[in-house]
Amino acid sequence: MTEGREPLWRGARGDVLLAAGTGLFVVLTTVLGAGDPIAFRPVPVAGWLLIVAGCGALAFRRRFPVTVGVITLVASMAYYPLINPDGALLVTLIIALYSLASAGRTVAAAVIGGSAIAGSAFGEYGTDESPLGDAGMFLLVSWLVAAVAVGAVMHTSRRSREEALRRRATEERLRIARELHDVLGHNISLINVQAGAALHALSRDGGNGGDGGSESPAAEALAAIKETSREALRELRGTLGVLRQVDEQAPTAPVPGLRRLPELAERSRAAGLAVDVATEGDPVELSPTLDLAAFRIVQEALTNVTRHAGAGRVAVRVGYGRDDVTVDVSDDGRGAGSRAGAGTGSGIDGMRARAEALGGTLEAADRPEGGFRVTARLPYGGAA
Known part of the structure; x- marks a missing residue:
């Protein structure tokens, strides 16, 4: 073929x-x-x-x-x-x-x-x-000038075609982003509204002497669903805002970064996971790309722990070094050997791809004392 x-x-x-x-x-x-x-x-x-x-x-x-x-x-x-x-x-x-x-x-x-x-x-x-003679000299000059002129025209035409292709690709990405926003935003909004309604009904029944009071596990789960869906909708709108053209409105929500780790940890705690967040070294102002990548790596690692690890406690460490920032997520759950596809799944691959795209590294392996550990090192200049 x-x-x-x-x-x-x-x-x-x-x-x-x-x-x-x-x-x-x-x-x-x-x-x-x-x-x-x-x-x-x-x-x-x-x-x-x-x-x-x-x-x-x-x-x-x-x-x-x-x-x-x-x-x-x-x-x-x-x-x-x-x-x-x-x-x-x-x-x-x-x-x-x-x-x-x-x-x-x-x-x-x-x-x-x-x-x-x-x-x-x-x-x-x-x-x-x-x-050459006068005629030969004229032909020589004509051929040489024509070669340069035709080549320059071809270069300009090719650049114009490439720019048009890039513009169409950008427009297509924006169209897809808007479609995703419309579809996902609608469904996530419905989840948020329905979770709020169910939480209100459960709280009302508990107030009437029922057994579903506001402190019940069901109420806590509904509250977590409501908060998570609201956060997902806000991030979806913020991501679409980044993709918007210059003459459109600014993003409706800030791009996530390490400063929002406490919120991320609180959502994981609402799901029943004990999360400890600590910072080592003097915090450094990170570029938006690097800040977002570090946050997403921690977010994906916590998601993997919640879904697959069977862990009860997770330690999140952010270390600011001289040349790079290190994010470390360690849990006390099952190691990679007892997880289906752990260490080779799309979650680990996605985190590693984020790190390598910025010139960094990511290691994911069992801990000697039990559990699993993900460590990413991202150089400060990797997002330049």
Whole structure:
């Protein structure tokens, strides 16, 4: 199957094919003379070396465009006054100038092309010989200028297409974000309203002598559902606000960060988990990206503990070091060996991906004294 493979005429293979095809064309136009029958013209060794250098350089035109431009310029400027017979080696310089301009190196292309024109003009009008003539000189200048101009137009057109694609991708992401907000926001709002109504009804029944008083486990669970859904809705709106365009309203809620760890711990306590939060070192003002990543890692670790660990107590430690911030979540529950998929699930992978995206590391393993531990180290400069 060839699906997904790069076409032969693109990339490095395409450049090699272009160099080979150009070399064949230059050789044929050099060794084949006019007349009937066609005569083969001998080419000196120096001529062959210049042909190989000029044509072979085109195989690297995308990786080293300026170097290729200089090599083709030197090869052409040396070949035509020194080597007989003439050929089409100048086409290598034209291709190199186009490649430079299409890669956005318009100034370099103009300098190399101007040097070629100046050298040709000196050979044409500064010496007794006139190998090109006025018509030949005009054609030479036209070809070199056209190569730079066409390359520059192609570069501008390509940049415009890429910008349009980026703009459409951004608009599509915003559309998806709004759709998610509408769907999830509606359902989470319903959960919040229904939990509040159920909590009110339970409290009323308890006040009428029923057995479901406000301190019952059911009431505590409903209160936790109500608070969690309200927080989820606020974060959803805040995340959508980050994705909004500049001319839209600012986020309706602040982006979560380590300063909100007490709220996160309180929600986990409402779910029946004893959470201890401590800070070590002098707190450092973190960038929003780094602050959010640290908070999300702690949030995901606590979620994993609640769902899978069977733990009764969790210790959350935030350490501010000289070069990085460390977040550590340790529980006294079951280790990875007794958890289905623990250590390899999407939760651990997601936390590790967050840490590595900022140049940090994440370790997740059993504790020697029992339980599980997640430790992430995030460098302060990782979000720059």
